[in-house]
Amino acid sequence: MPNYGGLDMQKLMKQAQDIQKKAAEMQESLKEIVVETTSGGGMVTVKISGAEEIVDIKIDKQVIDPEDKAMLEELIIAAVNEAIKKAKKVAEKEMAKVTGGIKLPGM
Template structure:
């Protein structure tokens, strides 16, 4: 057994400058991908377009559109159905936003010890 654990890396040892430079590049790529996601949008639609929810790439709701004439506001059942449809449309949009995030951040997450090659990346906290 050797005294220096870095001897196995070769004559030059561990190149900290190269490692720090690579980490800085990854951090810049991650910031760029996150900024692009914040600008991206995804629409979730249910009931043939009766309800559409738009969210940005980080999961924030930016718009809810309800097609005129689809719901009677005086009927409690219709209002309950409307609430359910808004939730379903949000979930549809969120699934699309998650796919965008996986596409944009997946390669970066893999470089940070993320999913094994050939495996889908995990969710990125939203």
């Protein structure tokens, strides 16, 4: 392959392929990582994978009040949103290990 300005294109292509392979493996491993958040002083607990898939939601029976459905909805939303933030941080840290901190499109 031609050498463009001192760059070995074949070597660069190989490195890119290696990073893609490692990134794909990392994406799979994120499914095994689980983060947990709570809201309402532990009344609602959400577990989410590093791949941002909800694994479990627990709701304390004390917070289930048919007369105050809105409060329960707010607690669930708060816990899910916090769990998503944590999962994204975990994914970013894992991806940085693979890419050396370089942001890759779509990853």
